[in-house]
Amino acid sequence: MVAETHPHDIELFEYVEDELPAARRDEIAAHLATCDVCAEQVRQAAVGREALRETTLLELPDGRRDEILKSLSAKDREPTERRPFSPRLVLGGLIGLLALAAVIGALVSSNQGAGDESSAGDVAAETSGGGGGTAEAVAPQADLSANGSAADVAEELQAKGFRAVVQKDRVVVHGATKQQVREALADRGPGDVEVVVKNP
Amino acid sequence: MEDPDAPLVERAQRGDRWAFEQLVDRHQNRLFTLAARTLGSADEAADAVQEAFIRAWLGLPRFRGGSLFSTWLYRIGVNAAHDQRLKRRTEPLDEVREPADPRDSFHASELSSALQDALNQLDEDYRLAVVLYDVLGRSYAEIAELTEVAEGTVKSRIFRGRSRLAEILGTRTAEE
Numbered sequence: 001m002v003a004e005t006h007p008h009d010i011e012l013f014e015y016v017e018d019e020l021p022a023a024r025r026d027e028i029a030a031h032l033a034t035c036d037v038c039a040e041q042v043r044q045a046a047v048g049r050e051a052l053r054e055t056t057l058l059e060l061p062d063g064r065r066d067e068i069l070k071s072l073s074a075k076d077r078e079p080t081e082r083r084p085f086s087p088r089l090v091l092g093g094l095i096g097l098l099a100l101a102a103v104i105g106a107l108v109s110s111n112q113g114a115g116d117e118s119s120a121g122d123v124a125a126e127t128s129g130g131g132g133g134t135a136e137a138v139a140p141q142a143d144l145s146a147n148g149s150a151a152d153v154a155e156e157l158q159a160k161g162f163r164a165v166v167q168k169d170r171v172v173v174h175g176a177t178k179q180q181v182r183e184a185l186a187d188r189g190p191g192d193v194e195v196v197v198k199n200p
Numbered sequence: 201m202e203d204p205d206a207p208l209v210e211r212a213q214r215g216d217r218w219a220f221e222q223l224v225d226r227h228q229n230r231l232f233t234l235a236a237r238t239l240g241s242a243d244e245a246a247d248a249v250q251e252a253f254i255r256a257w258l259g260l261p262r263f264r265g266g267s268l269f270s271t272w273l274y275r276i277g278v279n280a281a282h283d284q285r286l287k288r289r290t291e292p293l294d295e296v297r298e299p300a301d302p303r304d305s306f307h308a309s310e311l312s313s314a315l316q317d318a319l320n321q322l323d324e325d326y327r328l329a330v331v332l333y334d335v336l337g338r339s340y341a342e343i344a345e346l347t348e349v350a351e352g353t354v355k356s357r358i359f360r361g362r363s364r365l366a367e368i369l370g371t372r373t374a375e376e
Binding site: 013014044054071 | 225
């Protein structure tokens with residue numbers, strides 16, 4: 001025999017999970033006693049639940065954990081203090097460049113006034129050619145070197161409380177002095193890994 | 201709700217690799233089980249887990265703690281598994297890899313059980329709901345947040361998923 005109105009799936013689920021208030025639970029039980037459709041659904045849901053709960057947690061293969069950690073080394077990120085893109089910063093940069101151009105212009109004209117034969121083009125080429133401020137910001141000189149791999153050195157520094165990240169096979173340390181970093185890496189001795197210390 | 205992962209998450213957000221490794225150790229097996237049970241392939245699941253942890257590491261500075269770290273991580277895992285499934289559809293059949301690790305063979309047999317076959321036949325939404333609730337023991341609230349549906353929908357999906365699963369298992373038994 002089939003009852004006229006069936007409870008919603010949600011209530012049948014809550015019935016199976018025993019989450020219904022007693023009064024409503026009794027009503028559903030009474031319905032199930034007379035409705036073969038709902039009774040079969042509840043029975044199936046209980047069977048499905050038991051089958052699922054018999055399964056155990058699977059273990060990630062050992063080698064995969066190492067692969068994950070290795071792939072993190074290849075994708076190191078900057079610390080969180082990185083400033084987001086800001087139109088104001090871009091504007092400030094442009095103003096700085098204009099000021100630099102004005103200074104170069106003044107130097108060129110004073111050199112020409114003194115009878116120097118070098119052209120403004122030569123000066124501009126020298127400024128942009130390397131060793132200038134911009135180029136140095138991109139690839140700063142290493143302050144120290146250490147034995148081991150870049151990842152190991154960075155890890156040791158992080159464990160000692162430094163903000164160290166690997167960038168292009170170098171270790172960059174933020175917010176510390178060279179002396180502090182040198183002392184922290186004293187046991188390693190000098191080696192192939194270049195360490196750059198940035199202390200604003 | 202207090203997040204048990206919060207202290208490690210804060211350190212990992214500051215770039216602490218050791219802290220992130222502890223988070224990997226805590227969650228790798230659950231994330232792998234989620235991916236393996238929803239994808240039905242140990243090899244693809246391991247790839248999805250690896251991808252999920254890389255995405256989590258890179259995205260951690262943007263994690264604001266509005267949900268549990270595990271919920272956030274599982275969501276990344278579900279997306280990575282989804283991407284694996286899409287990749288499977290576009291990959292030629294002859295590129296299907298053999299398991300390289302002996303443990304992968306173990307998982308392969310584990311994932312060829314009658315239950316896994318039945319799970320593979322479930323609608324994706326139902327499969328995800330029953331795996332998260334019955335296998336991994338996540339709460340309705342977490343599953344609702346992770347799958348972006350109401351808690352009532354979560355309950356309904358679990359109920360229907362279980363019923364359908366039992367139906368498939370019953371049909372298999374009757375056929376054998």
